[in-house]
Amino acid sequence: MTTITSTAPSGGGVRQNRPASHWPAKIALLAGLTVGALFAGLPVLWMLSNSFKSNTEIFSLPPSLITDSFSFSAYTSILTDSTKLRFFLNSYVIALSVTALTLLVSLLAAYAFSRYEFRGKKALSVLIVSVQAIPPITLLVPYFGLMVVLKLYNTYPGLILTYMVFTLPYAIIMMTGYFNTLPKELDEAVRVDGGGPLVALFRVLVPISIPGIISVSVYTFMISWNEFLFALTLTKTEDMRTVPVGIQLLMGQHSYEWNEMMAMSVLGSIPVLLLFLIFQRYFIGGMTSGSVKS
Amino acid sequence: MATATSDVTQAVHRVPPAPGKAAAGRTPRRRKNLTPWAFLSPTVLLMLVLMLVPIVMVIVYSLKNNVIMTRKSEIIGLGNYGEILTDPIFLKALMNTVIFTVTSVVAHLVLGLTFAMMLNSPLLSNATRAVFRVIYFLPWLFTVAVIAVLWRLILSPNGVLNYILQQWGLISEKVEWLSSPSTALIAVTFINIWAGYPFYMVSLLAGLQGIPRDLYEAARVDGATARQQFFNVTIPQLRPIIISMAMLDVIWTSQQFALIWMTTGGGPGTSTEMLSTYTYKLAFSEYEFSLASTSAVIVFLLSMVLAFWYARHQKARD
Numbered sequence A: 001m002t003t004i005t006s007t008a009p010s011g012g013g014v015r016q017n018r019p020a021s022h023w024p025a026k027i028a029l030l031a032g033l034t035v036g037a038l039f040a041g042l043p044v045l046w047m048l049s050n051s052f053k054s055n056t057e058i059f060s061l062p063p064s065l066i067t068d069s070f071s072f073s074a075y076t077s078i079l080t081d082s083t084k085l086r087f088f089l090n091s092y093v094i095a096l097s098v099t100a101l102t103l104l105v106s107l108l109a110a111y112a113f114s115r116y117e118f119r120g121k122k123a124l125s126v127l128i129v130s131v132q133a134i135p136p137i138t139l140l141v142p143y144f145g146l147m148v149v150l151k152l153y154n155t156y157p158g159l160i161l162t163y164m165v166f167t168l169p170y171a172i173i174m175m176t177g178y179f180n181t182l183p184k185e186l187d188e189a190v191r192v193d194g195g196g197p198l199v200a201l202f203r204v205l206v207p208i209s210i211p212g213i214i215s216v217s218v219y220t221f222m223i224s225w226n227e228f229l230f231a232l233t234l235t236k237t238e239d240m241r242t243v244p245v246g247i248q249l250l251m252g253q254h255s256y257e258w259n260e261m262m263a264m265s266v267l268g269s270i271p272v273l274l275l276f277l278i279f280q281r282y283f284i285g286g287m288t289s290g291s292v293k294s
Numbered sequence B: 001m002a003t004a005t006s007d008v009t010q011a012v013h014r015v016p017p018a019p020g021k022a023a024a025g026r027t028p029r030r031r032k033n034l035t036p037w038a039f040l041s042p043t044v045l046l047m048l049v050l051m052l053v054p055i056v057m058v059i060v061y062s063l064k065n066n067v068i069m070t071r072k073s074e075i076i077g078l079g080n081y082g083e084i085l086t087d088p089i090f091l092k093a094l095m096n097t098v099i100f101t102v103t104s105v106v107a108h109l110v111l112g113l114t115f116a117m118m119l120n121s122p123l124l125s126n127a128t129r130a131v132f133r134v135i136y137f138l139p140w141l142f143t144v145a146v147i148a149v150l151w152r153l154i155l156s157p158n159g160v161l162n163y164i165l166q167q168w169g170l171i172s173e174k175v176e177w178l179s180s181p182s183t184a185l186i187a188v189t190f191i192n193i194w195a196g197y198p199f200y201m202v203s204l205l206a207g208l209q210g211i212p213r214d215l216y217e218a219a220r221v222d223g224a225t226a227r228q229q230f231f232n233v234t235i236p237q238l239r240p241i242i243i244s245m246a247m248l249d250v251i252w253t254s255q256q257f258a259l260i261w262m263t264t265g266g267g268p269g270t271s272t273e274m275l276s277t278y279t280y281k282l283a284f285s286e287y288e289f290s291l292a293s294t295s296a297v298i299v300f301l302l303s304m305v306l307a308f309w310y311a312r313h314q315k316a317r318d
Helices: A002-007 A019-050 A073-079 A082-115 A121-131 A136-149 A156-180 A184-192 A197-208 A210-226 A229-233 A243-253 A258-293 B002-014 B029-062 B079-085 B088-119 B126-141 B144-155 B160-167 B184-209 B213-221 B226-253 B258-263 B275-284 B289-317
Strands: none
Touching (some): A019 B144, A073 A082, A082 A156, A082 A210, A121 A156, A121 B289, A156 A229, A156 B029, A229 A243, A243 B258, A258 B144, B144 B184, B184 B226
């Protein structure tokens, strides 16, 4: 907190107002920011706080953010329950597979879009962009039928392929945009030396595209980790359920064990939160450019 | 990584001064045409099987009866469409979807812009800005399932919100936010607003940082007040981003399923029924797969109209 006050006077370099006039504006601004932070952050703190409470204390009055009877019991009961751990395992297997496969397939596609001229290029790229507007609910009934026919109902590959349909378009658009910013001479030099296009892609373009790859990977992981509608309808047995569906099932079964629900929510949010905190810069940059450009 | 980087630098040095099309011209013409398709084949295959085929399937289903449940289904024409479009629950779902979407999009925009403007203030140090930006971005990072449980706890009759509102004297008795017909739609819309504004905030913040300072300087020289600067400089400069974001958000929000399903399930009664929950229930609660397909096709057509507008607007910008 001391940094705020100490940097303020010298921070006036951008606008040459009289320094004295900053103070009322700054206090008003900080007040506004705090109100906004309470709106955004208090519910999250409430979740965290309740995950360490006992069930009776959750509804005790007056409500308190810091509990007297701090306990990890909700967490231990989840981490020792094989059904609940299975939800996490499923989510990790599916989200990581989707991320790896989406990345591979989108890199290949983006290379074609960025480095080749071919008939049907324009039509195909329009198609890929427009896929993003197709409502998932429209595909629900045919997917259910299709997955049963293909024997992929209630399996990992069924969900993995489904998620790829929704993550690929964004990944391809992002990676194509990224490759377009890299000079063609880089990979053409490899081709001149007799290296094939795959060598050019993986030895030259991929290593310098790490920021783009990270941004696409985080986005893809997040979409697959959070997906609910298809996870609900394309799986049947408890051992195939993912975290979001698991949370919903628990809510239906014993809706009074709020501390466990909150602990499950905290644990279920950790992977995405960590990814975001570590890769914040790439992720936000990618998200903005993706939404503004595409 | 280190070796890869040195490969790159070597590659750069090897490039002759006049590169251009010469290198590409070496590959035989036939091979040149097939290579990109080889690269695109996984994408094309996936999109064909899991995008084009399902869309054709759902359209065919919508024209038949008894699909999926029995083998004796036959084409019955547009009958299903007549049935869906005259179903009062469908019309209620359509109405709710419009209210939910429009309210969410407007609120997302206002909140996103407010937070972005505050974060963009030159009065903030970089560290302060970074901390608040992360806090403001938080809601976007939680899966809808988590958001649903969390708000069910907060909004429950014995929950913390009712306690606070009672303490402040704003309500006299406990409100069942999610299970009374008069408040449920407001409650789910509020939750959706909380969950969705960060995406705008980030884009608008980037937009704000891209506005040239001289525009504000010029406005100040002309004696423009802060209010005039906002309406005559900031808003016009952000217009393209605002329109793109709003259109994308309309497409996404109108398709929201998980949040509604896990908070109210479309109820009580039909008070929060959306096009998505309506379609889902037809299929997986009532096993009316033909009618569900019909409703799904109608949702699809509505989304395509929105997407077409979006595409046309994007084109106009280029």
